[in-house]
Amino acid sequence: MKNRLTDPLIEVLGLGMGSSLNRAEMERLVSADVLAGGARLLARFAHLPGERIVVGSPLSEALERMAKARAEGLRVAVLADGDPLFYGIGTRLVEHFGADALHFTPGITAVQAACARLGLTWNDLAAVSLHGRDDPGPLLAALAASGRAAVYTDQVNTPSAIGMLLLEYSLDDAVLWVCENLGGPEERLRRLSPAEAAREEFAPLNLVIVQIASASDARPMLGRPDDFYHRHDGLITKGPARACSVAALRLTPDAVLWDVGAGCGSVGIEALALMPRGRVFAVERDPERHQAIKENIRRSGAWLVKAVKGAAPEAFVGLPDPDRVFVGGSLGNPGAVGAAKAPASGKAKPGALAEACRRLKPGGRIVANTVLLGSLHAALEHFQALGWPVEVTQVQAGVSAPLAGDLRLSAQNPIFIVAADKPSSS
Missing domain, CATH: 3.40.50.150 (Vaccinia Virus protein VP39)
Structure with a gap:
């Protein structure tokens, strides 16, 4: 029997990098009437009952279906990689529903997991997303500001494309850590030069950490001689x-x-x-x-x-x-x-x-x-x-x-x- 409530909160669960939900989080998931998320995440919970909303492109269709289910008094749970409010679906959910309609459970982000694997401090590490962008400006701005950046990629802005971009700017001695399938059974971490990355192929799920070697102390400034x-x-x-x-x-x-x-x-x-x-x-x-x-x-x-x-x-x-x-x-x-x-x-x-x-x-x-x-x-x-x-x-x-x-x-x-x-x- 459906759980009919008045304007129930939408549960947004950050699943982290392959980590398991705790008991309270699992209870919220099991009690949901509708599960929304990417096809890969939904497949992890195929054994649970309830309606499924596959989040894809265009996102507006999935948002409208979630709004309709909520208006009918159904419990909706959204599954997200990492932390939903860190370069995740959380931003669009807040824009569409308002923060008061949502309850967030944070997860470990890809940046956090990658730095833990590599032993890198990340308190001053800029994180940028090239997902869906045709301009590398955010990455270039981060490199100009601090000499290193964590990069969320997509099917166009791949680690190979980032390697070629660095070569275009004569950053041959930069270092790329390519982290593939973080938290999964096929997780792989590789340290590559831009030239090596430019000719490699990578798993679709990846995060790249870029560090400039030779110009780490060079910054744009006024008044140079x-x-x-x-x-x-x-x-x-x-x-x-x-x-x-x-x-x-x-x-x-x-x-x-x-x-x-x-x-x-x-x-x-x-x-x-x-x-x-x-x-x-x-x-x-x-x-x-x-x-x-x-x-x-x-x-x-x-x-x-x-x-x-x-x-x-x-x-x-x-x-x-x-x-x-x-x-x-x-x-x-x-x-x-x-x-x-x-x-x-x-x-x-x-x-x-x-x-x-x-x-x-x-x-x-x-x-x-x-x-x-x-x-x-x-x-x-x-x-x-x-x-x-x-x-x-x-x-x-x-x-x-x-x-x-x-x-x-x-x-x-x-x-x-x-x-x-x-x-x-x-």
């Missing part, structure tokens, strides 16, 4: 202008920044210190400068900076629309501001600045640096034609240099910093 950056032909936005340019961008923690004509990438890399959840795309057409950017990403641990090789504006294709744009180069090139010279087809291509303005999100901000009065004039005309509020700051710094046992000030070239805001209604 110019000599820190590897650069080709001495090309760099020097320290005083770099600091003013980063300030002019008015960055937010989760912004997407394009660094156009990036040179050695110093502006985008230092901007990342103010964007812990953001992304930087450093666009540079010169192959040697592009390589310098990649080396500076490695030196500074700025893993959320992606070096994009190509000429603007063609290199913008495929990039996410930016919240902020910094143009440190290319304004002096023909067609950089407005339309470039028409090719044989007769159709003019947009210049780098024009296309960046078009792609900039409404409410976004663009900052362009130039030393040439002609480029300054062209940029101002462009922003004024768009009707965007614009401001200009001239930065001219003197930096100390030794002379006759004392110090003198060595003047740097004046830089014009042009900043414009795209109206929110655009």
Whole structure:
């Protein structure tokens, strides 16, 4: 006979990593009229009576069936891996039913179990989920912040894919601990290099712990000396202008920044210190400068900076629309501001600045640096034609240099910093 109650609580049971339920938890499970969970978890309790709701995709269907059963006064129990409130189904259940309708029983998380097996402390270990994501940003942000991370994977973001991602960022000496089937009879723990992980196959149930070896003390930061950056032909936005340019961008923690004509990438890399959840795309057409950017990403641990090789504006294709744009180069090139010279087809291509303005999100901000009065004039005309509020700051710094046992000030070239805001209604 069904147990009919008035708005009964939904029991959400975290089964941990293959662990057994205690007596009180088992009693709550046995008394349920409806069991919900993944097919694998439901199979563990096939001997129990009651209706079954298989939780899959789309999740909304399972949630509606649970709500209907609860409205009918039936006891509903939800089975979850690990701890349901730690990268589990608990978040969606709270969103759908409200916390007051749920009773949670925590279990041992995959991260907790993996660290126990490996003897790793995890009080400061960032845990990120790439499940259902096409952007590795959370993993890169965690690595930039602390040099290591535990990663929940899926069928696309596999340990192999993570290995290939690390190789793409020249993290050849990173370490991956791949933990498969935790708590099950086929549990396996492996320590692999990115290259080894990239060519292996793994069980669908796995957790990966990544640790950067060579760059564990490297973090994005403001105010690094110019000599820190590897650069080709001495090309760099020097320290005083770099600091003013980063300030002019008015960055937010989760912004997407394009660094156009990036040179050695110093502006985008230092901007990342103010964007812990953001992304930087450093666009540079010169192959040697592009390589310098990649080396500076490695030196500074700025893993959320992606070096994009190509000429603007063609290199913008495929990039996410930016919240902020910094143009440190290319304004002096023909067609950089407005339309470039028409090719044989007769159709003019947009210049780098024009296309960046078009792609900039409404409410976004663009900052362009130039030393040439002609480029300054062209940029101002462009922003004024768009009707965007614009401001200009001239930065001219003197930096100390030794002379006759004392110090003198060595003047740097004046830089014009042009900043414009795209109206929110655009």
